[in-house]
Amino acid sequence: MKKVLKCTLFVLGLVLILGLIVPSGALAERVIKIGVIYPLTGGAAAAGRELRAGAELAAEIANTAMTTIDMSMARNAGIKSLGGAKIKLIFKDHEGNPTLGADLAKKLILDDKVDGILGCYFSSVTKTVSAVAEQHGIPMINGTSTSPPLTQRGFKWFWRTTPHDKWFTKDLFELLKGLTEGKVKGVKAVAKKDLINIASACEKTEWGSNVSLMIQSWAKEYGYNVRKSMLYAKESPDLSSEVRSLKAARPGVMLFASYTSDAILMVKTLKAQKVKTNVIWGQDAGFEKPEFRNTLRDSIVGILTRTVFLPKVAELKKVAGQVNALYKLKTGNDLGGASARAFTGLQTWVHVLEKAASTKPTDIQRAANAIYIPGDELVVPWAGIKFSTSGDEIGQNVLGGGLIGQYQKGPDGKIGLEIVYPFDVASANMIYPFQQF
Amino acid sequence: MEALKNALDFSDFPRIDLTVAGLVLIFLLAFPVLGFSSFAMATMIQFLMFSLYGMGWNTIGGYGGQVDLGKAQYVGIGAYTTAVMLIRWDIPFWVSMPVGVCLAVGWSFIIGYPLFRLKGHYFAIATIATSLVLKDLFEVWNFVGAARGLEISPIKFHPPDFLHLIFKEDVYYFYILLGFFLLGIFYINWFRKSRLGFQLRCIKDNEDVARSLGINVHWAKIKTYAIATSFVSVVGSFHACYIKNIEPEDTMSLTISILIALMAMLGGAGSLWGPIIGAGILIPLKSYLKEWLGATVGLVGIDIIIYALIIMLVSAFEPRGVWGIIEKLRRRKRN
Numbered sequence: 001m002k003k004v005l006k007c008t009l010f011v012l013g014l015v016l017i018l019g020l021i022v023p024s025g026a027l028a029e030r031v032i033k034i035g036v037i038y039p040l041t042g043g044a045a046a047a048g049r050e051l052r053a054g055a056e057l058a059a060e061i062a063n064t065a066m067t068t069i070d071m072s073m074a075r076n077a078g079i080k081s082l083g084g085a086k087i088k089l090i091f092k093d094h095e096g097n098p099t100l101g102a103d104l105a106k107k108l109i110l111d112d113k114v115d116g117i118l119g120c121y122f123s124s125v126t127k128t129v130s131a132v133a134e135q136h137g138i139p140m141i142n143g144t145s146t147s148p149p150l151t152q153r154g155f156k157w158f159w160r161t162t163p164h165d166k167w168f169t170k171d172l173f174e175l176l177k178g179l180t181e182g183k184v185k186g187v188k189a190v191a192k193k194d195l196i197n198i199a200s201a202c203e204k205t206e207w208g209s210n211v212s213l214m215i216q217s218w219a220k221e222y223g224y225n226v227r228k229s230m231l232y233a234k235e236s237p238d239l240s241s242e243v244r245s246l247k248a249a250r251p252g253v254m255l256f257a258s259y260t261s262d263a264i265l266m267v268k269t270l271k272a273q274k275v276k277t278n279v280i281w282g283q284d285a286g287f288e289k290p291e292f293r294n295t296l297r298d299s300i301v302g303i304l305t306r307t308v309f310l311p312k313v314a315e316l317k318k319v320a321g322q323v324n325a326l327y328k329l330k331t332g333n334d335l336g337g338a339s340a341r342a343f344t345g346l347q348t349w350v351h352v353l354e355k356a357a358s359t360k361p362t363d364i365q366r367a368a369n370a371i372y373i374p375g376d377e378l379v380v381p382w383a384g385i386k387f388s389t390s391g392d393e394i395g396q397n398v399l400g401g402g403l404i405g406q407y408q409k410g411p412d413g414k415i416g417l418e419i420v421y422p423f424d425v426a427s428a429n430m431i432y433p434f435q436q437f
Numbered sequence: 438m439e440a441l442k443n444a445l446d447f448s449d450f451p452r453i454d455l456t457v458a459g460l461v462l463i464f465l466l467a468f469p470v471l472g473f474s475s476f477a478m479a480t481m482i483q484f485l486m487f488s489l490y491g492m493g494w495n496t497i498g499g500y501g502g503q504v505d506l507g508k509a510q511y512v513g514i515g516a517y518t519t520a521v522m523l524i525r526w527d528i529p530f531w532v533s534m535p536v537g538v539c540l541a542v543g544w545s546f547i548i549g550y551p552l553f554r555l556k557g558h559y560f561a562i563a564t565i566a567t568s569l570v571l572k573d574l575f576e577v578w579n580f581v582g583a584a585r586g587l588e589i590s591p592i593k594f595h596p597p598d599f600l601h602l603i604f605k606e607d608v609y610y611f612y613i614l615l616g617f618f619l620l621g622i623f624y625i626n627w628f629r630k631s632r633l634g635f636q637l638r639c640i641k642d643n644e645d646v647a648r649s650l651g652i653n654v655h656w657a658k659i660k661t662y663a664i665a666t667s668f669v670s671v672v673g674s675f676h677a678c679y680i681k682n683i684e685p686e687d688t689m690s691l692t693i694s695i696l697i698a699l700m701a702m703l704g705g706a707g708s709l710w711g712p713i714i715g716a717g718i719l720i721p722l723k724s725y726l727k728e729w730l731g732a733t734v735g736l737v738g739i740d741i742i743i744y745a746l747i748i749m750l751v752s753a754f755e756p757r758g759v760w761g762i763i764e765k766l767r768r769r770k771r772n
């Protein structure tokens with residue numbers, strides 16, 4: 001009896017000592033906290049929902065072993081090099097407000113003690129959030145903001161996976177050039193005079209105003225006339241006067257950079273004023289959201305949008321199809337440009353953490369600068385992910401690329417996006433000229 | 438000397454007011470060491486900023502009864518002056534801030550002169566229009582970065598930099614702003630007892646009577662408008678260094694103008710404590726409702742509904758704001 005008592009006391013003592021020595025969290029499952037800042041309310045709330053779903057799906061795949069997906073991050077449950085640590089996403093809503101974004105970044109870094117940041121979709125918010133991350137030496141990966149200057153600031157803690165508007169806008173002019181040279185699938189060579197006059201309307205924050213500059217710059221280089229270049233206030237209640245002004249320019253090509261609510265209102269106003277033009281092109285964002293398609297239905301047949309992901313990619317790329325099926329199960333929609341890039345942003349985080357095998361910021365920084373993710377790992381049709389570490393653009397993925405899709409009505413009567421650029425992967429004949437409203 | 442005495446003299450307030458103000462001051466001074474989160478600190482900085490904006494607005498809007506809905510233009514002038522001078526010529530905040538005030542006051546004289554020929558709603562609409570026009574001009578003016586705005590690069594300075602007001606920790610910003618906040622209270626305390634303060638209250642009650650008493654109504658309004666502008670411009674300059682990124686859409690938006698007026702009106706226009714009470718209610722409410730109900734509980738957008746409901750209830754119950762409710766209760770107690 002005495003022996004049993006002694007043994008029990010010894011075990012209890014051992015447990016007590018262990019309890020005192022070993023910190024309480026050490027035996028718990030290790031978690032890596034990533035702060036995710038997106039616009040979950042306001043004019044871009046639809047995009048925010050899509051971005052959130054994309055990032056959440058990537059975290060689910062990273063945290064669970066899924067043998068049905070041909071991705072290295074799906075093979076393990078958690079980050080293998082960190083002992084199976086799980087990714088935990090902490091979402092914050094910036095409402096499209098750069099000041100609020102900066103405050104939220106401070107909260108994530110100082111109060112929630114996140115290991116890194118992902119976000120923020122709005123380039124203007126990405127600008128203030130990345131400045132806070134830079135000051136505090138916390139790594140930030142951006143998957144969805146396309147304003148070119150973001151990676152031209154010499155920041156050491158900021159990496160961007162998505163290609164930016166300089167290259168997206170160049171793609172558009174390559175498409176216009178292809179139209180005049182008869183390279184576009186299903187369209188005979190078009191006289192340049194039908195396309196030479198351009199009118200553009202871009203929302204006037206960091207993103208839209210840079211797109212406007214890019215349009216002017218590439219138009220000059222490719223020999224097009226920008227007859228009207230307009231900036232308008234985002235989330236405008238009325239765009240009638242803007243559209244009247246665009247219409248007066250009698251453009252052959254109309255270009256837009258608009259978030260969801262503006263893109264819908266813009267097309268409704270174009271329709272109401274029966275604007276005539278040959279090409280309508282949207283710089284992604286609002287022009288490729290499910291809400292845009294569901295609200296405007298047949299009116300958008302023939303409208304072009306640049307993107308990085310179309311459901312057609314899922315048919316051409318196996319891994320994209322696998323992820324798209326999961327995403328559709330989760331949300332009821334196909335992956336879009338925003339959700340696919342949010343997914344890729346978080347996937348890059350997983351690869352960087354795996355390579356770093358640590359959550360120390362300097363280790364993450366070193367791993368991000370050295371990372372290479374091959375294209376066949378990605379849902380987006382890029383050659384891969386590799387960040388530049390020198391030159392004018394620090395932290396920019398140099399292996400990204402864009403697509404241009406066109407809304408077309410399928411045999412089943414459903415409206416979807418078909419790839420029209422790059423020409424070699426075109427999935428359908430392009431509708432040219434734009435069917436008039 | 439007389440002015441300084443008046444600024445520091447709060448003897449006309451009941452003891453309870455001064456006790457509460459003293460406790461609030463002690464709380465503010467000790468705030469950074471009380472172990473609050475960084476989000477609370479950011480919210481507190483917003484509170485101090487909007488209190489100062491509100492104090493400025495209160496001179497012309499509260500004491501003078503001229504509803505100004507265009508204060509964002511002066512936030513922009515202050516912020517852009519500091520940002521441009523800092524980025525282009527490396528000029529310290531303490532030099533650029535007064536320059537910003539001078540430019541803002543100059544602009545306020547230019548537009549104030551014709552604007553104060555208008556009255557009531559016409560004046561309010563005209564202030565909105567001038568603010569939006571200036572914002573549109575800034576959006577196409579390349580010297581100030583046009584719609585892309587200006588960024589004070591965090592990697593070009595070595596914080597803590599007291600000259601350029603560039604810090605990594607918010608605590609420095611907090612104490613500097615708290616200094617401005619206290620100066621603002623003393624100034625408004627002097628202002629309300631000054632000749633101009635009395636003239637304004639007379640103008641608010643009845644312009645014709647004020648004119649018959651020999652008050653130059655137009656000039657009194659213009660001078661007060663310039664005082665209100667100075668407050669807003671100083672905080673605008675501070676905002677540039679604090680956020681380090683300014684764009685017309687963010688800094689000069691109509692939302693900022695309306696928020697400034699709303700804080701003062703909700704707290705109680707025409708009283709010393711009104712704008713502070715308004716900012717003290719609305720700023721934490723907005724931040725924390727969003728954080729708790731929006732981000733934590735997942736009720737995205739519910740914060741906006743509750744926020745609007747509180748504003749509607751206070752406006753319906755007592756149009757003179759929270760300070761009006763307090764005074765009503767006091768009167769009831771006395772009777």
